[in-house]
Amino acid sequence: MRCRLAELLTAQDLVVELGRDRLRAVDGVSLSIAAGETFGLVGESGCGKTTLARALLGLQGVAAGRITLAGATVTATGRAGRAAVQYVHQDPGAALDPWWRIGATLAEGLTIHGVTDRAEQQARIAEMLAAVGLDPALGARFPHELSGGQQRRIGIARILLLRPRLVILDEPTAGLDLSVQAAVLRLLAALRDRFGLTYLLISHDLGVVRRVCDRIAVMYLGRIVETGAAASLFAAPRHPYTRALLAAAPHLDGRESAAPPLSGDPPSLRAIPGGCRFHPRCPIAIPVCATTAPAVENVTAGHQVACHRWQEESPHA
C-alpha cells in the first residue's frame, strides 16, 4: 500500500459546456489525483469522460470551477501552464502520421518542447524506445510496419519523451488482444515506477481498471456518482449504477449476475433527467430521486457516493 501522497491535480466543481447549445458535458465534477497513483475514470460512452480529460489537459475551456496542478491554479492558462500533463490517444495508430518514420514523429514532440539538438534527440529517442520494450531500430520504420501492440508502445514513448508528471491514458488497451493487453498494462506499471508518473486512466473495461487502478471514479451523464479506493469500490459498490456496471461484465464461469440488467440506453445531454440523473434507469428509485439531486456523502473516509438510497440497499453479491 502506497502512503498518502501530495495532490498533483485537482478539479473543483468543474463545469464544461460544449457548442452553441451549451450542453453541459461535465457538470460539477470534483476530483483529486495524488502524485504517484493510478486513478481510474469509468463510465459509458457519452458520459463526459473524454471532455473531462480535455478540460484537465487545458484543451477545452471551462465554464466554471477550478483546476490546480501541483498547487498552482491553472484553470484559465490553456495548454501553456500544463506541459506536465500529457495525453495518450485511444488509437495511437491513427495518431501517427503514416508518411513519417517513427523516429521523425518522436523527434517532432521534442522539437516543439525545446529540445532541438539532433544528437540529444536521437539519444533520448533510443533510450525511450528501449524503455517501452522496443528495438531502437524501429525508429526507421513507418507506422504501418508495426503491430497494434507496437503502435501502442510508440504512442506511450512519444508522450514520455516529454517527461510529463501526469499522463492521461484514454482506453489504453481498447482493441488489443488479451495477451498484448496484459503486456501493455505491465509496461505501464513499470514505466510509472521508473519515471515517477501519475496516471489518469479512462476506460470502460472494468477488468482493466480493477487490475491497475488505486482509486476509481464512476461517471454518469456529466457527474461523478461514486469515488473510492479500487478495492472497496469493487468489494462493496454503493451506487446502483456502479453495481449495474460491475454486474454487466461477462465472467469466465458463465454465471449471470443477480442484479437486473439496466434498461434503456444512456440518456442524452440534450434531455438530462431532473433530480438524480440516473433515476429513469435505476432499479431502486423512489419518488424523491426524480425531484432532488442527491448530495455527495461519505461512505467511509475516501469513499464517496451520490445516491439517496446508498444506506438502505445492500450490495448484490
Added chain:
Amino acid sequence: MTQPLLAVEGLAVALRTDHGLARILDDVALTIPPGGSLGVVGESGCGKSTLLRAILGILPKGATTPSGRIRFQGRDLLAGADWARGRIGFVPQDPYLSLNPVFRAGDQILEIMRRHAPGSRADHRRKLVELFRAVQLPEPAAALDKYPHQFSGGQRQRLLIAAALACDPALLIADEPTTALDVTTQREILGLLKRLVAERGLGLLFVTHDFGVLATLCDRVAVLYAGQVAELGPTRAVLDTPWHPYTRLLLACHPDRATTLAGIPGTVPAATAQPSGCRFHPRCPLAQPACAAAPPALLALGERAVACPRHEVPFG
C-alpha cells in the same frame, strides 16, 4: 446421428500478398448441430474473420479458391452458395458502419427480404414490425421509417439482428457483435441473442476474442491459433481445464484469472511465415525439438480435441 447443420472439413484458405502466399486457414474442421452454438475464439490475425467469410462466400479478392468442404444442411457451400443466401443470417461487428446512412432502416432490410424471402412487400413489412418487436426496438412500426442516425448504438445492433433474422435463417453467424458497445448495452444484446437463438432453434456461430462473452453464450468452443484449430470442446470443460498450452496461457491473461500481468511471450506469426511443425512452438513453454519438426495432429479425446501431444504436461 442427425446431420450437422454446418460441417467444415479440411478448410484451407490462402491470400496472395506482396510478401508471398499467406496461409490464413489450414485444415480447419468444425461442426454445429441444428440448434447448437459454437464460439470461435482467438487473437487478431488467427483467421477468425476469414473463416466467417469463407462460410458466407464473401472472401476478399486475392484469396485462393478454398480447399476442403463447407457443408450447410448437407450441401457444399464451396460449390456455390447462392441457394443458401437468407438461410444464414449474419450480424456484423460494427453497427455504425453496417447501415447505409442515406436509406431508411426499414427499406434496407426489406431489400434483403425482397431478394431472399417469399411473400409480398406488405407481408414483409408486417413481419419486420414483428421482428423489431422481438428485438425490443422502441416503437417498432415507426422505427421502419427512421434513418440509422436516429438510433443509438445498441438500437442499431438490434436492427442488424433483426436484419439477420429477416429471412428465417437456420444458422446465425455473429462477428464480435458487441465489441463496439458499452458493457451495459453488451449485456442486453447478449441476453437478446441468447433468447432469440433458443426460441427459434437456430444454430449459432459466434466469433469473439472475449472468453467471458463466450461463456455466457456458447455450448462449444473452438480455439484458433495461426489459422489452425488448437483446441475444441464443450465451453465449460475448455474454460475450466484448458489443455492446449496456448489456451492455458491465454486464459491466464483473463482479468478473472490473472494473478500477474504475464501476457504470452512473442507474437502471433505472420501468415506468410508460419513456423514449421506446431505453429505455437516458438512461444510455447512446453516445446521440444519434435514440436518444430512435424505439425501435431488434432487428438480427439471424448467430446474434446486438442492439437498438442503434451497437453497433459503441467507448466514447470
